[in-house]
Amino acid sequence: QVQLVESGGGLVQAGDSLRLSCAASGRTARSYAMGWFRQAPGKDREFVAGCSAGGGYTDYSDSAKGRFTISRDNAKSTVYLHMTSLRPEDTAVYYCAARYGSLPSRTYSDFGSWGQGTQVTVSS
Numbered sequence: 001q002v003q004l005v006e007s008g009g010g011l012v013q014a015g016d017s018l019r020l021s022c023a024a025s026g027r028t029a030r031s032y033a034m035g036w037f038r039q040a041p042g043k044d045r046e047f048v049a050g051c052s053a054g055g056g057y058t059d060y061s062d063s064a065k066g067r068f069t070i071s072r073d074n075a076k077s078t079v080y081l082h083m084t085s086l087r088p089e090d091t092a093v094y095y096c097a098a099r100y101g102s103l104p105s106r107t108y109s110d111f112g113s114w115g116q117g118t119q120v121t122v123s124s
Helices: none
Strands: 002-007 010-013 018-026 032-039 046-051 058-060 068-073 078-083 092-100 118-123
Touching (some): 002 092
Antiparallel strands (some): 092 118
């Protein structure tokens, strides 16, 4: 297992940008595919973005595609989610997740390690 700590959330206005960070510690972080999920009040947790262990493969939800970018710096054991053109419907708690192996998944039950979440609130 790896331990994950997210940071970078906050209150922004519609159209603003925000970068979330997820610092991994414990077992070798580069052995894990990573994902970002989010959960809004009263809604299920949903996939946002994922990247392979090496960072060469990325995947995005339809709502994130073209606006969000996932990246990782394995030397720093950190994964980022750069969000642009934020909308009020992006308001949620954002979670970082790790999955042992090379490829990410869109299914949250495939991930064995989770961070505590960071709140992102987008005002209109």
